[in-house]
Each structure stands twice: as C-alpha cells, then as structure tokens.
Amino acid sequence: MGLRLDQRPFSKVTVVFAALVLSLFNRVLVRTTGSTFNDAVHITAIVGESVVFNCQVEFPAEHPVPYVLQWEKKGLEIPIFIWYDNYPTHSGSGYEGRVARVSPDSPYGLASLNLTNIQESDQGWYACKVVFLNRSPTNKNGTWFHLDVHAPPRFVTIPGDVQYINVGDSIILNCQALGTPTPEIVWFKDATDVQPTSTVGIFNDGTELRISNIRIEDIGDYTCIARNGEGQISHTARVLIAGGAVIMSPPTNQTKLEGEKVEFTCGAKAMPGNVTVRWSREGAFVKSISSLETRVTIKKDGSMVINPVSADDSGQYLCEVSNGIGDPQSASAYLNVEYPAKVTFTPTVQYLPFRLAGVVQCYIKANPPLQYVTWTKDKRLLEPYQQKDIVIMNNGSLLFTRVNQNHQGRYTCTPYNAQGTQGSSGQMEVLVRKPPTFTVEPDNMYQRKISESVEMYCDAQEAEGTQKPKIQWQRRDGAPLPKGRHSIHGGNITIENLRKTDFGYYHCVASNEVATIVTTTHLVVEGTQPHSPYNVTANASETAVTLQWLPGYSGGPDYKQDYTIWYKEPGMTEWSRIPVTPSGSTQVTINRLTPDTTYEFQVVGKNALGDGMLSKVISIRTLAAVPLTVAKKTSPAPPVTELPPPPSDDVVDYSDLILPTESSGATLYPPVFRPKGPKPGPPRNLSITEVRNGFVISWQAPLERAHLVRYYVIHYKTDGIWRTLNKAQIRAEDTSYLVKSLVGGRTYYFRVVAYSLKSFENSEEIKFPVPARVKHKAITAGVVGGLLFFIVAIILSVCAVKICNKRKRRKHEKAYNMVACRITDARNGGQIPGTSQVPLKKSRSTRISSLSSGCNVVLNMVTRSRSSSFLDQDHDCVDGAQHEQRRLGRISRSADGRFVLTRGDSRSSSLSSSSDDGGFLSHPSFADRTRSPQQRPPPLLPSMPSMPMPPPSSSSLFYANEHWLDLTSPVLPSPSSHSSASKPLSVDDQYEFDPVFPVSPTPTDMMMMATRTPTTPSPSRSRTPTQLKKAKYENVEARLQAMKEEFYAYKRRQAEMARMGYVESAC
CATH class of the missing domain: 2.60.40.10 (Immunoglobulins)
Structure with missing residues (x-):
C-alpha cells in the first residue's frame, strides 16, 4: 500500500x-x-x-x-x-x-x-x-x-621544553604523533640526526629517545619530527645540566640601633630559576613570629627587611634557597640591635637574711654590655667600694657578705652602657629578716640494696614574722625524681623499688621569701652493675693511645670492678674490645694503631653482676707517622777492573733502620698495613629450613663479583654480640650449612660473610625463632642419653669389681701357694696339686693370712736361688680335697724358745718342729725322705778340731751348715735318730740366733765359699754318733767360742752381701 x-x-x-x-x-x-x-x-x-x-x-x-x-x-x-x-x-x-x-x-x-x-x-x-x-x-x-x-601528523605526547638532569643520570624523551598515513618520527640533536650508540638509543618505532649515563657532550637541543604525505610537525626539547639554587649574595652581620631599619640580602641563581627563598630565626619562620609579623617584609629578590628593629630582634637569621633540585642552600647572618641600658623590672620589696649573705637584685638589660651601675640608699648615693661587706656583682646587683640591721632601707639602681641609660629603677624596700632553719636533716648517707625502699627525712621552720618555708627534694645532677616510685609527705621523701639509676646525691631545699637553704645527702644503691667511668682522658702517639679515667661506683663493697676498652674508627659499625690488665687498673695503653687516624674510645666497667654502663665517647687522632730513615754506608774502594764500580748510593745498610720509640726508649713496631682489595658482592637470599636432623642455612652466591669469593663464614647472635658458627671455612662452591642443634624457644639472628682475598662483605641479617618443641626433643634425648650412660656405668663398674676380685684372688692364690707349698712339704713328700689352693671367700677356716708374712722371706730366698734344682720342679699347693683332710697346725713357742708346730690331727699332736726348720715341719716328716750321700755338698764352714760337733739333727750349728743342703738336695734321707728323739737338742739351751739374722747359708754364700781355697775336712765328720753324744757336754767354753765365731762370720757375710746387692733371707 x-x-x-x-x-x-x-x-x-x-x-x-x-x-x-x-x-x-x-x-x-x-x-x-x-x-x-x-x-x-x-x-x-x-x-x-x-x-x-x-x-x-x-x-x-x-x-x-x-x-x-x-x-x-x-x-x-x-x-x-x-x-x-x-x-x-x-x-x-x-x-x-x-x-x-x-x-x-x-x-x-x-x-x-x-x-x-x-x-x-x-x-x-x-x-x-x-x-x-x-x-x-x-x-x-x-x-x-x-x-x-x-x-597531517599531530602530536599527542611531547617532552617538556626544558629537561634538567645531572651528569651520569638517564633520561627518556617521549614523542608520539597521529596522522593518516601513520607519520614517521625522526630525532635530531642540534640539527644533526641522532645516531644510536652504547648510551643513546631510539625505541618503540622512534617514539622514545633514551640517553643513559649522560655526559657533558650529551647536553643540547633534541628535536622530534613527525611526518607523512600530508605534512610534518616538530618539537624541540632542551636538555640542560640541572643546578640547585646557589646563593650569590649572602646576608652579612649587621648592627643597628633600636628603631632603625635593617635589610638582609639573599640573592640566588639556579637552573631552573624557580628559586624559593625562606627566612627563619632560631628555627622559626619569621612570618610566624608574632613580634616580627607586622614589621618584616620579604622582597621578590629574596631580601628581608625589618622596619623598625627592636631590642628583641637580635639574633641569628637564616636564609634558605631551593629550586627543587638537590639540597637547599643556606646562609645566615646575625642582627645586633643596640640600645641604652635599662631596668626591666623593679620589685617593691626584697628580703635579706640576717647574718647570712644576701643579694639585692637590679634587673637590667643592656646592649652593648653593662658598664657600671649606680646605687642609692634612702635617697643618698651608695658607695659599695668603700664598704667591706658590700660588693657590686657583674650583673649590677648588690651582694651583702654578712647582713645586719644597718643594711635595711630603700634602694634604687641606675644602669649604664656605651649607649647610655634609659633611667633609674623605682624604689625597692629592703627588709632584714631571720632565715628559716632546718629542724630535721637527712643522714649523710643512706645505703640500701637494690629493690629495697628508702625514706629520707627533712624539715625546717620559719623565723618570726616570715612565711613557713616550702620544702622540696631535688637531685644534684638535675635529673628528675623517679616517676611513680617516689612520694613526699611533709619534708620526707620515700623512694620505693630502688634501681641503679637512683644512686646519687639529693638536695633538701627549704625556701621562703627571705632565703633558701639546702642540705645534701648521698643515696647508695648496692648490688648493681658498675656505674659509668667518667673523666676519660687520652694521650696519643703515632701507633698507640693511652687512656685514663676515674672509676664509677663498683656496685657495692663486695664487688670487684674490672674494665674493658671499646674502640673503633669513625664510620665502622663494630667495636673492638680489649680487657684492661691488671685487674682494677684505671689506665691502659692500646698499641698497634694506624698513624694519623681518628679513633673513638669508650670504657665500661664489669663486676660479678655483669657489664655496667659505657662512658662517654672520646675521640682522638693518632699522630702522623715519622718517616723511616735508612743510614747509607759508603762502599769500600773497589779494585781496579775494566768495568766501573756501581755508585756508592746503591749500597744500603738496612741494619741501621731507625724506628720510633716510646718515652721509655722501647722500640715501637708499627702494624703491617695490607691494602684492601675489591670486595665481593654480598650473599643473597639467606634462609633457614628445619630438617629431620637439624637446621639447614642456605644462601645464594653474590650477583656481583662472585668470582672473588674464596670462602664463607656464618655469624649468629642471640644478644648483641656476633659469634662464628662454623669451625672451618666454608668453600666458595658450597651454599648451605647444616646446624645440628639450636636451643628451642630462642630467637637467633644469622648472617653470611663472603670473604675475598683481602676483603669481605656481609649478607642481610635474618631472624629465625626456633620452635619450642625442639627444646623438648633435646630434653628427651638428654634424659635417654643419661639413662644409657648410667646403665653402661653400672655394667662397667660390675666388670671392674669382678676383674679386681679376680686379680685379688690370683694374688691371694699366689701368696697361698708360696705359703702352703713349702720347701719342707717337698722334703716330706708333699704332692703337687693340679688345681688352685686358694680357699673360698666364705671359708674362713682355710685362711692362712697369718702365715703369709712369715713366708715372704722364704719366697724371696727361693726366687733369688736361680741355680737351685727345686725351682725346676712344680711346687704348687696341695689340692683342695687333701687340704680339707689335713688341717693346718698351730704355731707355738716351746720352753727353750723354739717354734713348735702342733698338727690339727691326732697323729701330729705330740710332735714339734725344730727352730731350724722354721717351725713348719715335724721330725717324723723326714722319715719319708731319702738323700743320697753322694749328693751331699762339702761343709760350708772350716773344721774346728778342738770342738766336738753335736748330732746334725739337733745342733743348730750343724743345721746352719746343713740346712742349705736340705733345700738343694731334697732326696737326701734324714738321720734315723730323729725318729726316736722327742725333743731336739741344741748346743746351748740359753742361746738362740736372732731370726732376723739367720745363719743358713744362701746361694750367694755358697758361691763365695766356692771361690775360697778348700780346707781339710773336719775330723768330726769321721766321728760316730756315740762319740758325738759322749762329747756333747765337753769343753762348753770351746763350743760357745765356736758359736760366737760363727755368729761373727754370719755378720761379715751379711755386710759383704749388702755391698754386693744381695740380701740374705731370714728363713
């Protein structure tokens, strides 16, 4: 539609x-x-x-x-x-x-x-x-x-018209443009295109010009050009060396009279020139000072004008300029405002203390300084110089050395200086009154322990007609009273929980309008670390510094104080420490210092409670080193050669090297100065990781100059002192270290130091708190280790006891064998047992400890007789069964003084042993032994024809000759007559040899006698037993004489053997 x-x-x-x-x-x-x-x-x-x-x-x-x-x-x-x-x-x-x-x-x-x-x-x-x-x-x-x-191109980003930089800095000039087609950007410097170099480059399609490490030749005008087919545009940026503001005309000191005008200049230049000027006085901006606010003006060129000036304007004025580049520059000047002397304040009433020293004040202000002051009393000129008890002080006040009633009156003062005076003071009514007095004074000294309390008492009362004095407590050093720990009630002061800082002198000050009175007490706090040493002085030489100081309080009479010196060079972070010796000395000399170098020193005291406070730092510079001189010797005249000799200056005698000496004449050897090489880079990324068997400290090698690292060292600390962790140096290739144990619940600080050949560098410090459970592991391990050690100790103790018992048993067995296995048993046909004869511990009936000492002599004799034939035989003890059957007998002494052995059995109960056998053998025991006549040795003693010999079985003389034969010839039979004799006969019942000097011949005696010329056998050897028995009691005196000669021969043998190193057995 x-x-x-x-x-x-x-x-x-x-x-x-x-x-x-x-x-x-x-x-x-x-x-x-x-x-x-x-x-x-x-x-x-x-x-x-x-x-x-x-x-x-x-x-x-x-x-x-x-x-x-x-x-x-x-x-x-x-x-x-x-x-x-x-x-x-x-x-x-x-x-x-x-x-x-x-x-x-x-x-x-x-x-x-x-x-x-x-x-x-x-x-x-x-x-x-x-x-x-x-x-x-x-x-x-x-x-x-x-x-x-x-x-056509158009810019969207351009650099600033002026760029201020410093030499060595870097800069980026950014230039971006748009257009169709896309414009091309090119750079020019001072009409020349920019060529890329190591420090100059063009990036991002030409939009950025980068200049690094700027040099003087890089300064200039840089132009950015953007162009395409439709046209081109350009922009220029000037790169200049930046300069901070510089004061060209600084202010100068000026003196003005009060009421005049003053102007301070402060001209400055800068690049760029946006200079800001700021004026201040004593740190305060002049515009913020109320007294100057309406009278001060700051001009555009930076000058400051004060109009008019007053007396209070005197002071230091500071001009500070800046353009935003670098640090601000400043300059200062002093303004001196002069004015006539004047009285600033007039009190209507002043008081003088009766019979004390007092002052009538005249408050004066003057510039130039005060020249003199005139005083009047009761409108009459006062002449202080004509009165002995009045003095004019430097500030113009009147000092009365001893006040009396005549000094009361009306006073005026008039000050004068170079500018004149501004007039007199008003009338001052001076009244004489009695000063306050102390009714309660503190003790001279209070001694308290640390953490205790102290109460110091003080009170004063006023004189009639004056005000009640005010009581205050002060420290003499000006420090404030301990906050929160002191209280003052009336005139008493209480200080609780005393500390080290409470030590010192305290003033009780009572004051009213008439006078101020002071009393002093000393508070001593005991049980503390030492106080700081003071009055530290130093005296320097080329390589040494001597320090002296006064000791601080040691902490109490029970504490001895030692000192340590801390010193370092300025700029260093770590202090070196030197203990002072001898102990308690207040003077020390530090040697091996660098000449012409400044050092800082501190002194710290130490007692049993720890280190005290450091003294004030004192700086001193060592003297410059004296150049070493070398004496040169002239070389001797060289022989005539074809070549010329070297010059004499080349011959240097270094033995004449002259070194500096101390005041005492001792030579000072300066330290060897080793140049420091390049530092390695610091280790980085330091970390700590907990592992199963400890803690691993790891790090990374330095980024810079890592090739210089020779080894690493790990430092740690839990307090203020660094300590070395590793015992040996850590190789440069290793970057980790295992720490097996750290204390649980404690915080550690670690750092790694990289060492080069001649220098070092530290890493950053890290903090590592160790978990508390590590401490529990350590405690458990310690408990388990302790239990294991205790168990091992018990086992070792049991083993030691067993070994000792075994050795003791062997020792007893040996002694027992030597006692139980007797020579007489061998002669009596004893059997050699095959098992140990030491009785059990609990078998006390078989103990023979009573016989051990008696047989030690036998043991010595047997061990010395190496040529004896019985040593080649086994002579162990009788076995246990046989020993149990034949009990040991009891040794007793008969009526004639001989030892008799009584057997435990009925068979030997009636028998006794002769003293010649040592008391261990009965006579029937010889019946079982046989002896070959051919084995009988020749007689040991020379024959005595005039003395009839007793039977060999009973005569002690014959036993002395024949006993050694019994020992060495166990196969010889004993005489048959012994079987029927009930009691052995002796030469004389009243004579018996001392057992200490036995007459039995020893192997040594036999060897000595063998070397002698043999003698003719005694005729008694051919006698029959009947003849011997008949002549038994004949010629008793001859027999006694023979026994004495035998005794004397025995003594001679003992002396001779002692000289030869032999000891004859008493058994």
Whole structure:
C-alpha cells in the first residue's frame, strides 16, 4: 500500500520512525545497485575538508515517484542520514550538522550526500539507498562509496621544553604523533640526526629517545619530527645540566640601633630559576613570629627587611634557597640591635637574711654590655667600694657578705652602657629578716640494696614574722625524681623499688621569701652493675693511645670492678674490645694503631653482676707517622777492573733502620698495613629450613663479583654480640650449612660473610625463632642419653669389681701357694696339686693370712736361688680335697724358745718342729725322705778340731751348715735318730740366733765359699754318733767360742752381701 501525497502529513516523529522501520526492513529485502565492493567509488579527502558522495536516482519508467533516501556507513547499525520530502532529516551520531542532501539544482544526483568538516573517523564504506514508495520492492537504486581520509601528523605526547638532569643520570624523551598515513618520527640533536650508540638509543618505532649515563657532550637541543604525505610537525626539547639554587649574595652581620631599619640580602641563581627563598630565626619562620609579623617584609629578590628593629630582634637569621633540585642552600647572618641600658623590672620589696649573705637584685638589660651601675640608699648615693661587706656583682646587683640591721632601707639602681641609660629603677624596700632553719636533716648517707625502699627525712621552720618555708627534694645532677616510685609527705621523701639509676646525691631545699637553704645527702644503691667511668682522658702517639679515667661506683663493697676498652674508627659499625690488665687498673695503653687516624674510645666497667654502663665517647687522632730513615754506608774502594764500580748510593745498610720509640726508649713496631682489595658482592637470599636432623642455612652466591669469593663464614647472635658458627671455612662452591642443634624457644639472628682475598662483605641479617618443641626433643634425648650412660656405668663398674676380685684372688692364690707349698712339704713328700689352693671367700677356716708374712722371706730366698734344682720342679699347693683332710697346725713357742708346730690331727699332736726348720715341719716328716750321700755338698764352714760337733739333727750349728743342703738336695734321707728323739737338742739351751739374722747359708754364700781355697775336712765328720753324744757336754767354753765365731762370720757375710746387692733371707 503506497503513501498518498494528498493526505495529511504525518508528524515528525511518525515519519522518522517509519523511515527507520523501513530501513531495517529493506536491509533484508532491498539490495543496492552494484552489489559488490569492486564497483564502489573511491573518494580521498583531507581532514577538515568537504566531500560529496554522488548518487543518482533512477525512477521507474523515468516517472518521478515519492522515495526515501538513506545513507549508511558500514559498521553502524543506524543510518547516518535519512531524508524524505517535506519531513525533517535524520543525522546519525557524530554526523550532526555535517551531512546534508545536495541541492536538486546541483550537477550531482538527487541522492547525493554532502559531508563537511571531514574527520579521520569518517574514513570507511558508505552506501546510498533509495526506497520508492507505492512500488514493488524489487525496483531499487543505490551505490557503494569508500572514503579515504588523509590527515597531517599531530602530536599527542611531547617532552617538556626544558629537561634538567645531572651528569651520569638517564633520561627518556617521549614523542608520539597521529596522522593518516601513520607519520614517521625522526630525532635530531642540534640539527644533526641522532645516531644510536652504547648510551643513546631510539625505541618503540622512534617514539622514545633514551640517553643513559649522560655526559657533558650529551647536553643540547633534541628535536622530534613527525611526518607523512600530508605534512610534518616538530618539537624541540632542551636538555640542560640541572643546578640547585646557589646563593650569590649572602646576608652579612649587621648592627643597628633600636628603631632603625635593617635589610638582609639573599640573592640566588639556579637552573631552573624557580628559586624559593625562606627566612627563619632560631628555627622559626619569621612570618610566624608574632613580634616580627607586622614589621618584616620579604622582597621578590629574596631580601628581608625589618622596619623598625627592636631590642628583641637580635639574633641569628637564616636564609634558605631551593629550586627543587638537590639540597637547599643556606646562609645566615646575625642582627645586633643596640640600645641604652635599662631596668626591666623593679620589685617593691626584697628580703635579706640576717647574718647570712644576701643579694639585692637590679634587673637590667643592656646592649652593648653593662658598664657600671649606680646605687642609692634612702635617697643618698651608695658607695659599695668603700664598704667591706658590700660588693657590686657583674650583673649590677648588690651582694651583702654578712647582713645586719644597718643594711635595711630603700634602694634604687641606675644602669649604664656605651649607649647610655634609659633611667633609674623605682624604689625597692629592703627588709632584714631571720632565715628559716632546718629542724630535721637527712643522714649523710643512706645505703640500701637494690629493690629495697628508702625514706629520707627533712624539715625546717620559719623565723618570726616570715612565711613557713616550702620544702622540696631535688637531685644534684638535675635529673628528675623517679616517676611513680617516689612520694613526699611533709619534708620526707620515700623512694620505693630502688634501681641503679637512683644512686646519687639529693638536695633538701627549704625556701621562703627571705632565703633558701639546702642540705645534701648521698643515696647508695648496692648490688648493681658498675656505674659509668667518667673523666676519660687520652694521650696519643703515632701507633698507640693511652687512656685514663676515674672509676664509677663498683656496685657495692663486695664487688670487684674490672674494665674493658671499646674502640673503633669513625664510620665502622663494630667495636673492638680489649680487657684492661691488671685487674682494677684505671689506665691502659692500646698499641698497634694506624698513624694519623681518628679513633673513638669508650670504657665500661664489669663486676660479678655483669657489664655496667659505657662512658662517654672520646675521640682522638693518632699522630702522623715519622718517616723511616735508612743510614747509607759508603762502599769500600773497589779494585781496579775494566768495568766501573756501581755508585756508592746503591749500597744500603738496612741494619741501621731507625724506628720510633716510646718515652721509655722501647722500640715501637708499627702494624703491617695490607691494602684492601675489591670486595665481593654480598650473599643473597639467606634462609633457614628445619630438617629431620637439624637446621639447614642456605644462601645464594653474590650477583656481583662472585668470582672473588674464596670462602664463607656464618655469624649468629642471640644478644648483641656476633659469634662464628662454623669451625672451618666454608668453600666458595658450597651454599648451605647444616646446624645440628639450636636451643628451642630462642630467637637467633644469622648472617653470611663472603670473604675475598683481602676483603669481605656481609649478607642481610635474618631472624629465625626456633620452635619450642625442639627444646623438648633435646630434653628427651638428654634424659635417654643419661639413662644409657648410667646403665653402661653400672655394667662397667660390675666388670671392674669382678676383674679386681679376680686379680685379688690370683694374688691371694699366689701368696697361698708360696705359703702352703713349702720347701719342707717337698722334703716330706708333699704332692703337687693340679688345681688352685686358694680357699673360698666364705671359708674362713682355710685362711692362712697369718702365715703369709712369715713366708715372704722364704719366697724371696727361693726366687733369688736361680741355680737351685727345686725351682725346676712344680711346687704348687696341695689340692683342695687333701687340704680339707689335713688341717693346718698351730704355731707355738716351746720352753727353750723354739717354734713348735702342733698338727690339727691326732697323729701330729705330740710332735714339734725344730727352730731350724722354721717351725713348719715335724721330725717324723723326714722319715719319708731319702738323700743320697753322694749328693751331699762339702761343709760350708772350716773344721774346728778342738770342738766336738753335736748330732746334725739337733745342733743348730750343724743345721746352719746343713740346712742349705736340705733345700738343694731334697732326696737326701734324714738321720734315723730323729725318729726316736722327742725333743731336739741344741748346743746351748740359753742361746738362740736372732731370726732376723739367720745363719743358713744362701746361694750367694755358697758361691763365695766356692771361690775360697778348700780346707781339710773336719775330723768330726769321721766321728760316730756315740762319740758325738759322749762329747756333747765337753769343753762348753770351746763350743760357745765356736758359736760366737760363727755368729761373727754370719755378720761379715751379711755386710759383704749388702755391698754386693744381695740380701740374705731370714728363713
């Protein structure tokens, strides 16, 4: 259904809506003439110009019909232009006022579109569409257009006109431009194109010019040019060396009279020149000082004007300039305002203490300083110089050395200086009154332990006619009283929970209008660390510094104080420490210091409670080193040769090297100065990881100069002192270290030090709190280890006891064998046992300890007789069974003084042993032994023809000759007469040898006698037993004489053997 022209026109909104709907409908049903982009019309335009899209309208059958014209742009949903006759047109967003249908009278087609003020965003594809109304939609008309928009370059980012930099800095100049086609950017420096170098580069398609490590030759004008086919633009940036503000005309000190005008200059220059000037006095901005606010002015050139000046304006004024580059520069000047001397305050009444010293004040202010003051009393001129008890003080006040009633009156003062005076003071009434007095004074000293309390008493009373004095407590050093721990009640002060800082002198001050009186007490706090040493002085030489100081309080009479010196070079972080010796000394000399070097020193005291406080730091510089001199010796005259000798200066005698000496004359050997090499880089990424068997400290090698690292050292601390963790050096290839144990619940600090050949560098410190469970593991391990050690100790103790008992048993067995296995048993046919004969411990009946000492002599004799035949035989003890059957006998002494052995059994109860056998054998025991006559040795003693010999069995003389034969010849039989004798006979019943000096011959005696000339055998050997028995009691004196000679011979043998190193057995 078509739209009739004669109908009433629709509203504007209705037509637009209908056109949009129709446009969307035709998007599907209508296709334009020329259905491909290949038939499109290409148009080129420049930004800002206008262009006409020429579109013809071909009516059906060439008859005009109503139509709707619309222009679309590819990429936009809504057409940019819609036209229908007699209705308002529609313009798309961004095209308002720039699109319009050309006039029908123009040479362009009826559907042509005029686009004005072209922009770069207008570039693209455009379609012209014509929709005929009241016609079939198959007939359509339109065409495609492509608009190319060209734009000259334009900058979107440019650098600043002036760039201020410092030498060595880096800078980036950014220059970005847009245009169609895309513009090309090039850089020029001072009309020359920039060529990339190691420090200059162009990046990001030429938009960035980067300059690193700027040098002086890099300073200049840099131009950025953006160009394309439509034109070019440029921008220039000037790179200058930045300079902070510099004061060119600093202020100077000035002196002005009160009321005059003063001006301080402060001219400055800078690059850039945006200089800011700030004036201040004593740290306060002059505009913020109320007394100067209305009288001060700061000019544009930085000058400050004060008009007029007053007496209070005197002081130091500071001018500070800055342009934002570098540190601000400053300069100061002093303003001295002079004025006549004047009295600033006049009290109406002043008091003087009776019979004490007192002062009448005159409050004066003067610049220049006060020259003199005149005083009047009761309107009469006072001449203080003519009175012995009045003195004018430097500040103009009157000092009365001893006040009396005559000093009471009305006083005035008039001050003078170089500028004159501003007048006298008003009248001051001076009254003489009695001062307050102390009624209770504190003790001279209070001694308390730390953490205890102390109460110090003080009170005062006023004189008649005066006010009650006010009592206050103060510390003599000016420090405040302990806050929260002291209380004052009346005149008494109580300090609780005493601390080390409470030590010192305290003043009790009582004051009223007449006078102020003071009393002092000393509070000593005992049981603390030492106080700081003070009055530290130093005396330096080239390589040594001597320190002296006064000791601080040691902490109490029970504590001894030692000292330690801390010193370092300025700028160093770690202090070196040297203990002072001898103990308690207050002077020390530190040697081996570097000449011409400043050192800082501190002294700290130490007692049993720990280190005290450090003294104040004292700095001293060692003296410059004295150049070493070398004495040169002249070489002796060389012999005549063809070649000339070397010059004498080449011969240097280094033995004459002169070194500096101390005051005592001792040589000072300066330290060897080793140059420090390049430092390695610091180790990095230090970390600690807990593992099963401890903690692993790991790090990474330095980023810089890692090749210089020779080894690593790990430091740790839990307090303020660093300690070395690893015992040996850690190789440079290793970057981890295992710590097997750390104390649980404690916080550690670690650092790794990388050492090069001559220097080192520390890593950053890390903090590592050890978990508390590690401590529990350590405790458990310690308990288990202790239990295991205790068990092992018990086992070892038991083993030791067993071994000791075994050795003791063996020792007893050996002694027992030597006692039980006797020579007499061998002669009596004793058997050699095969087992040990030591009795059991509990078998006390078999103990023979009483016989052990008696047989030690036998043992010694047997061991010395290496040539004896019985040593080749086994002579062990009787076995246990046999020993149990035959009990040991009891040794007793008979009436004749001989030892008798009584057997335990009935068989030997009636028998006794002779003293010749040692008391261990009974006579019947010889019946079982046989002896060959051929084995009998020759007699050992010379024959005595005049003395009849007793029978060999009973005579002690014969036993002395024959006993050794019994020992060495056990097979010889004993005489048969012994079996019938009940008691052995002796030469004399009243004589018996001392057992200490036995007469039995020893192997040594036999060897000595063997060397002698043989003598004729004694005739007594041929006598019969009857003859011997008959002559038994004949010639007693001869027998006694023979016994004495035998005794004397025995003594001679003993002496001779003692000289030869032998000892004859007493057994």
